[in-house]
Amino acid sequence: MTVASKRIFGALIGCRIQNAVKSSNKESAKSKQIIMALAKISEAITSDLYLEDILKLIVTVTAEAMGSKICSLMLLDKSSKELVVKATQSVSENYNKKPNIKLGEGIAGKVAKEAKSATVLDVRKDSRYINREIARKEKLCSLLCAPLIFKDSAIGVLNCYTAKPHHFSKNEINILKSIANQSAVVIENFRLVVESKVIKEELEARKATERAKGILMRRENLDEEESYNLIRKYSMDKRKSMREISEAIILTEDMKKSS
Secondary structure: OOOHHHHHHHHHHHHHHHHHHHHHHHHHHHHHHHHHHHHHEEEEEEEOOOOOHHHHHHHHHHHHOOOOOOEEEEEEOOOOOOEEEEEEEOOOOHOOOOOOOOOOOHHHHHHHHHOOOOOEEEOOOOOOOOHHHHHHHHOOEEEEEEEEOOOOOEEEEEEEEOOOOOOOHHHHHHHHHHHHHHHHHHHHHHHHHHHHHHHHHHHHHHHHHHHHHHHHHHHHHOOOHHHHHHHHHHHHHHHHOOOHHHHHHHHHHHHHHOO
């Protein structure tokens, strides 16, 4: 090998090493971004955020991690069996107010029903995509849609759109699946916390009403039904909850006992 050939060969090897390092650095940066996105979503479990804020956080960090033009999160309404857009980082009224999607219909509806991710190269030309006109107006092109899975069933979907045709890689699909799965856990945990609080409040209200009824039965010589109706009447007249009226009756009784 001549000196010139060695130099050319060395330059080629050096170029390949530089490209490999750059690629490795890009992958490392991407991995860190994904880990940070998952961490932010996980932290929402122990935060004081409302569900609306949590959903907004999910779409924002997902769009950043995926480099998405628009990311949206749709939740399944169990009563109507429809997917409803609950959060997106898009400021477009056209997209934010797009119609609900029936379970099993369109791309998102099928993803939610079958609990399997789907990709579309160009939603503007795919007949399965229901809102093609909105896609054209918003200049949306490729779509990656992943189900939000909790206990083997979909509670919604997470959508990522690009502005240009894009073939989503297996790695990108797996990344969105991971984010979607983590998001589903956060959403359902929040719902369980809310439900437990509601149940607790209902039990406390019932206990207060029962105690207040007992006080009225003894004090006013009423039966159980008459006592309940009196509390309900006070509640309607004063525009207060029955719990508030019951607690007021209990407080008055306690003050009498302590005086």
